[in-house]
Amino acid sequence: MYLIVRKTLTLLVGAFAASFVVFCCLAVLPGNAAEVALGTNATPDAVARLSEEFGTDRPLLTQYADWALGLLHGDFGTSYVTHEPIGPRVADRFGVTLWLVAGGMLVALLIALPAGVLSAAWHRKPRGTLLSALSQAGIAVPAFLAGLLLVYVFAVRAGALPAGGYVPLAEDPGEWARHLVLPCLSLGLVQGAALSRYVRSAVLSVQRQDYMRTARAKGARRWAALCRHGLPNAAVPVLTVLGLQLSALLVGAIVVERVFVIPGLGDLLLRAVADRDLLLIQGVVTVLVVAVLVVNLLTDVLYRVVDPRLRSR
């Protein structure tokens, strides 16, 4: 328990440090929200007046302080451009990206676990090399290309699945699922291939361990020994990679969101930067950074669940 408290503390500090760094980076961004909002008929005094209204003329530190204080009680501030509160909008979009990333990770695991274990088990046989060659090829396909090809085959040719867009779960679960199939597939395909290589090397190294031989000597058959004794031990290295992969998935999601036109965080981020909507960017990035840090925390906790040796530290 003590451990969890310490971990969450470091997480919070990390999140705030991250948001401060992000704020400084954004301050460096040329052009400001008022200029963009006024567009082609921006006159200097109009810009000044609007900046004052937006509050972007205040010194940076106060702007950050206001924002940070607001964040403490869950208020992400209002975006100058769309005059809407940022919180709900980011939350809504984050939900969408979350579904996409979760779906992508599920697809990745569905591909990686069997492929990794099989290619390790057959690693002497041609089937094994074929499988690992396939996973090699899988890594080489960029996510947006996979997306384009899937759209071409399933949406255009077969017409079975929608080519893009998003239907929220609450609205219509059937449609929601159908709209998420292709994006999750294209996101998960690439990550699955990469993950399967880590699973393969983890299982390979586990196969050489002595306790596997003890298990076989007990009378357990080859496959039973691998699953019962091998996989739990292979889980630890795979978990570390899962943590890293999630941040890669978040980036991949941004690209896939654009190919399948899903209103996720990536899309919001791109628009926010174009509009120089600093508070919105700040909100999105902070949510992203916190999400990844939470994932790291989860993987840490999962370590302790899977491997008793780590429980004592």
Add this chain to the structure above:
Amino acid sequence: MTLPPRRTSALLLGCALLAGTLAGCGSGSGRQSGDALTVGLVAEPATLDFSGTDGAAIPQALLGNVYEGLVRVDQQGRIQPQLAEKYERSADGLTYTFHLRKNVKFTNGAPFTADDAVFSIDQVKTRWKLKVAQQMAVVDKAVKVNADTVAVTLKHPSNNWLYAMTSRIGAMYSRTGVGDLKNHPVGTGPFTVGSWQRGDKLILRRNADYWGVKPQLNQVSLKYFKDAGALNNAMLAGDVNVVGAVQAPETLSRFADKSRFQVIDGSSTAEVVLSMNNSRKPFIDKRVRQAVRYGIDHEALLKTARFGRGTLIGSQEAPTDPWYAGDSNRVPYDPAKAKQLVKDAGAEGTVLKMRIPNLPYAVSAAQIVKDQLAQVGLKADIEPLEFPARWLSEVFNKADYDLSIIAHSEPRDQWIFADPSYYFRYDKPAYADLLKQADAGPPQEESDRYRAALRMLSQDAAADWLYLMPNLMVADAKLQGLPVNQVGEGLEFAGVRWSGK
């Protein structure tokens, strides 16, 4: 986490399921129930009040549908009466007298009277903060003559003002209806705002007691897409009946099926200008400017960059402008002459900073311009700038560029070349005077004077006009009455109906 706002109306949901279950390539004929229409657009309005917020999206949805002006502009660019049955211009051109239609009511029930007209005109001068309101500055005062007559006196005669009254600044507001313009606009138009889910769609309902010919459609829902690709997909899937604006002509190949789709290819008022910085070397020398015009093969550019869609123009004009000079202002492709001009000006091998907005049409056009100018001795380096932020600050405000490419979408915007502080940095008093005379002079001579001004602009090679953006739309084959040309600022649906009904 709050639930996402309700995204689709029951109608759309039904269609999605229908389209999904049907085998074959989205062969669903799309929903086409009696009198509803779904139009897919790209740019989403920030609010519903174009008096307070700038941007083309709000007038596109509301002008002509919800709001109406005293006068309107027809598909050929001619000014026609609307809420004013007829109007007279005084001999000295200073006073316009509008005779208002009788028994016209606002959607909040209040009658449309002269007081509302005067209130609307005064409002633009006093309350509006936007730059576009400056066009009303020429008005000295608006006076109510009687319940349905209004006299407007100008400080100096201006034909342009009358045309401006067909745009958003001419929209008539009800004195009692300006409470919540951001969300509940009150107008006299054929439609009222039914509901608006920000980020998703705006629903217009038929105005039961509309003074004019009632529209055949009882509901038009404008659905906003972030990405043109998605809009095309929705059209293919039958989610929308009209693609309001096709951005990439090459995608039209997907709507080749004549039985289901019709492609509407009208003209717009968006001139894609290859702007040259007239205030600094080498473009301060007219010969180099002319060399650029001769050095570009406009036909080839239109064919490759836009697959031939769009109109070739020679000056800051559109076919729907009464003074449109057709091909006369255009410059023939003559690379030898261009090379000679560059040599004469001693500008061979100069390196030009071509700073363009990071928009698809600009990026593809720039690559062609760079390649063609290279063959005449001008080396252009392309530098895409993030749009709108960096392009606005670097090119539009600071004019730190040699060449740029951007579409100027406002109608009748030949004025921008009269303002030396505009990013073209083009300072030609003679041109500005001609425009003023056209504006101040009698309406009959307006076109001839503008035509002369635009010819001078073209001969002086203030800039090079690559092409006029087409007004590309894709609609369900069975739809009729859609506006072909984009002339005014509004996309009017009053005349639209399903054929065979």
Add this chain to the structure above:
Amino acid sequence: MNAGPPLLEVTDLTVDSQATRLVRGVGFTVGRGERVGIIGESGSGKSLTALAALGLLDDGLRAGGSVRLAGEELDLVSASDRALSAIRGKRVGMVFQEPMSALNPVYRLGTQITEGIRLHGTRPTRRAGHEAAAELLERLKLPDPHRAARAYPHQLSGGQRQRGVLAIALANDPDLLICDEPTTALDVTVQKEITDLIVGDSEQRGTAVLFISHDLALVSSVCHRVLVMYGGRIVESGPVHRVLSAPRHPYTRALLATSDLTPGTRPRAIPGIVPAPGDLQAGCGFSNRCALADDKCAELPPLLGGAEGAVACWHHEVPGALPGVRQPSAPQAQASWERPADGEPVLSARGLTRRYPGRRVRRLGRRPTVSVLDSIDLDLYAGQRVGVVGESGAGKSTLLRLLAGLDRPSGGRVLGPGRPGGPGRGAGGLQMVFQDPMGSLDPRQRVRDIVAEPLPHRGSPAARERVLELLAAVGLPEEAAGRYPHQFSGGQRQRIAIARALAPEPAVLLADEPVSALDVSVRAQVLDLLRTATAERDTALCVISHDLGVIRYLCDTVLVLRDGKAVETGPVESVWRAPKHPYTEQLLAAVPQLVIPDGEGSEARRAP
């Protein structure tokens, strides 16, 4: 004892990797309840023989020949994995060398034992399985068996874990127990307990045992019969007492000679190095190292002989070619070492203590500290050779690291060469030889750079000259300087490490278990080198080892450590003959003696 049909019959067993043949046709039988030992050095194929019998070879290795188990019709070598699984764990149990990694770290010990039972359904219900596990652990004398059953492997000591592995192997009361170096990684005292358990179980339940080890003394104290393997073949077999008293094969004789480390005798090292499987000559594999070899040996000698044992050598009748094991003659007096009257100690430690923060306790209180070393005093004079003995966890390596300055003490201080500027610097300086020959040399450096590293100006011709001189001193050819560590055998690498240590002419040389990772035959060479090198240079030597024989052979003074405290110190001979502290006595008693059984045919018993 081994009347009736043999329990296990192995005929012409071979094991091949892609490149070479590792086991070249091995045949033997194990009777019911009989305990058979297999002796051999690394690379002799002894472990592979056992694994091949059970079909547990790694991928890429193929077994040939036949292995038959009484009561099973099919041949174990060609049997399918499914068939073998029915036999493994039920009729045959196996114990492995590394207790640290033989148990699955993520499961509790109890679960891993009951799994063996559940796999073969020898206990009706799950609860019966658990009880059987606890009862097994109790039988194997594990303190508080219920708590041990619930514990995870990393929470148990080496001895407890090996008992766990033993429990797994014996869970279904197998007919045959195969042990592959079961106690090599354990301390002497724990080793004795485990072997007693194996022998006890075998006698009570009539379990046959196949005991594999490189330690002659250990095998002699456990087994009835013994097989000696060299280069993948059995070179000699027979009853233990016969083979030990009258070894016929030259290799067996040499092996016996090198294992006898009684002080004062010069150890007869076997010339040459232990052959890698790939480069064995045709014919008798030992011929290149055998004194009696002649061209006859080029032809493969068959394994001939009756019940009294067989031998595979053309010249085994030649009597006395190599002295057999001499009677335990009284060791001559070791040239005892006296402290020079006026001499200052080269290195001295006063009240050395080292504490570590213990495991975190649930509440947030101060973490309890565990003292690994408790106020040790030690003086080391030039030319003196001190040995530090004790079991694992006694604090030996901690002491050494503190003396070397590689670690800071929690209390007390160390005075000696290289102070205060840190270890090794300065004229005399202090150098160290490490335990793992593979780990102590940088794999990416050539030998010449490794040896020259401690010298002040490394690249200079003088340094290069010094390196060649040192290589010669440790018995390595000059051309070794240009090669990389992975091109040498374990013994050669340890010589390189010694050359490096001697390079800066240190006043003090420390050695951390210098020979424990080496084969028996090579061990003697290294010990001999250490002795002569330090004697010639009058260097002070401090060696730590858990092997009492090594300390007795090499050192003149001994310090016995137990749980961080010095329990006894003094000249080696007096401590050996008359240990004052009971712990020292217990340590000495636990060492398996290479003793000739008094009568013919009786069980080999260990002299008290």
Add this chain to the structure above:
Amino acid sequence: MKSRMSLTIGGALVLLLLVTALLSLVWTPHDASHIDASRQLAPPDAGHPLGTDQFGRDVLSRLMEGARITVFAGVVAVGIALLAGVPMGVVSGMSGGWLDNVVMRVSDFLLAFPALLLAILLAAVYGTGTLTAMVAIGIASAPGFARVSRAATLRVMAGEYIDAARLAGRSRTAIAVRHVVPNILDVVIVQASVSFATAVLAEAALSYLGLGTVPPTPSWGRMLQESQDLLFSTPELCLWPGLATAAAVLGLNLLGDGLRDRVDPTLEGVR
């Protein structure tokens, strides 16, 4: 055996990439950016083995020049990640304690910080272009190097030859340079080949989002982006850059694996 196979195939693919990149500096079948309206979207023929794109430019020449961008992108990104990540990893691996903690927290943050936003920010400040995109990707992949080299350093520091070096009076930096770096080189090389592959994919993704290479210089990512709208009418335009990217990345990964398998055995012990 398997490592040799992946080494040969991987090596061949990477060699092909390098040769095309170098060749394109000197010669390409046609001028990659010459626009020829008359031959818009021409099918493959003698003059244009892979046909022409929307602007009538020869696809093969653009692919070859694209190879140059890919190599350049990879080298810059990996260079930055290597020079930033490895020293960080070694220092934190060797020193441990609070410094190790700080370095790990920073690398966590860099991992969490979306590389894409970094690319957008840099592009906004220094203008879009391959270089800015690659600097962003380099910074984003530095933590990968830091983690890998830290783990390898920890393994090396546990080696007894490090104690021997300390006893030989070696300073910490001397130990780092002479003993630690040579021994973690193999792991770093493998990480380099893998992150080269990710850099290629990232450049393609950034160009796809309009942030990577500046037109008309062709990068495979931008070629994909430009041909996306034509996916339904002329799909092969998408195919060539896609295949090229896939082949380059496959080659790099295989090369990485081959290196890892070939180098590891010598580390583990007797020949």
